[in-house]
Amino acid sequence: xxxxxxxxxxxxxxxxxxxxxxxxxxxxxxxxxxxxxxxxxxxxxxxxxxxxxxxxxxxxxxxxxxxxxxxxxxxxxxxxxxxxxxxxxxxxxxxxxxxxxxxxxxxxxxxxxxxxxxxxxxxxxxxxxxxxxxxxxxxxxxxxxxxx
Amino acid sequence: xxxxxxxxxxxxxxxxxxxxxxxxxxxxxxxxxxxxxxxxxxxxxxxxxxxxxxxxxxxxxxxxxxxxxxxxxxxxxxxxxxxxxxxxxxxxxxxxxxxxxxxxxxxxxxxxxxxxxxxxxxxxxxxxxxxxxxxxxxxxxxxxxxxxxxxxxxxxxxxxxxxxxxxxxxxxxxxxxxxxxxxxxxxxxxxxxxxxxxxxxxxxxxxxxxxxxxxxxxxxxxxxxxxxxxxxxxxxxxxxxxxxxxxxxxxxxxxxxxxxxxxxxxxxxxxxxxxxxxxxxxxxxxxxxxxxxxxxxxxxxxxxxxxxxxxxxxxxxxxxxxxxxxxxx
Numbered sequence: 001x002x003x004x005x006x007x008x009x010x011x012x013x014x015x016x017x018x019x020x021x022x023x024x025x026x027x028x029x030x031x032x033x034x035x036x037x038x039x040x041x042x043x044x045x046x047x048x049x050x051x052x053x054x055x056x057x058x059x060x061x062x063x064x065x066x067x068x069x070x071x072x073x074x075x076x077x078x079x080x081x082x083x084x085x086x087x088x089x090x091x092x093x094x095x096x097x098x099x100x101x102x103x104x105x106x107x108x109x110x111x112x113x114x115x116x117x118x119x120x121x122x123x124x125x126x127x128x129x130x131x132x133x134x135x136x137x138x139x140x141x142x143x144x145x146x147x148x
Numbered sequence: 149x150x151x152x153x154x155x156x157x158x159x160x161x162x163x164x165x166x167x168x169x170x171x172x173x174x175x176x177x178x179x180x181x182x183x184x185x186x187x188x189x190x191x192x193x194x195x196x197x198x199x200x201x202x203x204x205x206x207x208x209x210x211x212x213x214x215x216x217x218x219x220x221x222x223x224x225x226x227x228x229x230x231x232x233x234x235x236x237x238x239x240x241x242x243x244x245x246x247x248x249x250x251x252x253x254x255x256x257x258x259x260x261x262x263x264x265x266x267x268x269x270x271x272x273x274x275x276x277x278x279x280x281x282x283x284x285x286x287x288x289x290x291x292x293x294x295x296x297x298x299x300x301x302x303x304x305x306x307x308x309x310x311x312x313x314x315x316x317x318x319x320x321x322x323x324x325x326x327x328x329x330x331x332x333x334x335x336x337x338x339x340x341x342x343x344x345x346x347x348x349x350x351x352x353x354x355x356x357x358x359x360x361x362x363x364x365x366x367x368x369x370x371x372x373x374x375x376x377x378x379x380x381x382x383x384x385x386x387x388x389x390x391x392x393x394x395x396x397x398x399x400x401x402x403x404x405x406x407x408x409x410x411x412x413x414x415x416x417x418x419x420x421x422x423x424x425x426x427x428x429x430x431x432x433x434x435x436x437x438x439x440x441x442x443x444x445x446x447x448x449x450x451x452x453x454x455x456x457x458x459x460x461x462x463x464x465x466x467x468x469x470x471x472x473x474x475x476x477x
Contacts, residue, residue, distance in 0.1 A: 077295025
């Protein structure tokens, strides 16, 4: 059989993913994450009298800690499985991806296991995050100058 | 390539599984099932190795033999360098051969053993396979706790070890013949759709087996493939008909049988070297011993990919081997 003919048959028997529903769930859960983040920022600002810039950092640290803790307790993966991009795009997803890789390799030693493998998934996020920050920073500088 | 056998029998068998398989339809037929995935060991690799050694030890007890009485052990699994088999063999100290054909390992190992017994090169042989969901996820996919979304065509690696004892003693199930398949590839690159990857190999092996033995598909009471999954099962029916003009009617896929596929969260069904033998050594052999099925063709299918080759965008080759089983009259 020709590869193209086979491709047609395979396509016929490959179920469609429910993109609209997945997108909706991610939109709502991602939005909820935003609400939780904002609530934390407001809490730090109002209750603990922290300036906005520092409150933002505190919020991120709190979310990262909660994300890692829930990963270790073993149920964050089930939430990610359901919410998809709504949970793995925010900072919680980054923490969770690092933590889950570290858990997988913890028995292989501190250096050869955790150290070498914990960035297995998130390494590319960091690399391309930094690269695109440079590219877009440079673009902004060229287009609008340095004082925007 | 098809071999015919006159005096090779699978005398006895043993199965050990994890918790998901225990909750499946054949849960009460397994010899032993664990409630967690570590089985009192510290790592998943150790746990998978224990699946093999446990199943061999249970088997030895069943046939009332010691490791010294066994001429040869042939074993295979999914982990790099056949980790689980090698470490189990180190514990058991039986003359050992490790073989790899991914999820087609079970029928490959049975064929090798049957050939040697048929030629009187060995008196008896233990054939084992294993797979472990978490160990396989860690090696082939994402970290276990990551839980990232997967397409519906993904299969769920079975956690289990299965061993069988073969000799020329006329007890149990007869191995009548075996067909070694060819490596096939029809341009599929998606490691999350292994049913589509393995269908051409599976179909070719069935076709070749029928041609070599001069049989019609209706000769068999049932043909079982392992592990094309829910969508692959429909795919192969159409492929078989258009490519070889064979209608697969008395046919099922063990990937769709080992779990309650509609209630358990296993995507398109089970997979892994242990998937087919776990179903064969429980449900299928039981049906055969009760004479509900007399002639059965088992076709184990394997996707021969590695993480590097998938990342390098190569197409995925696949293989399938068939063994024909008969009830002893």
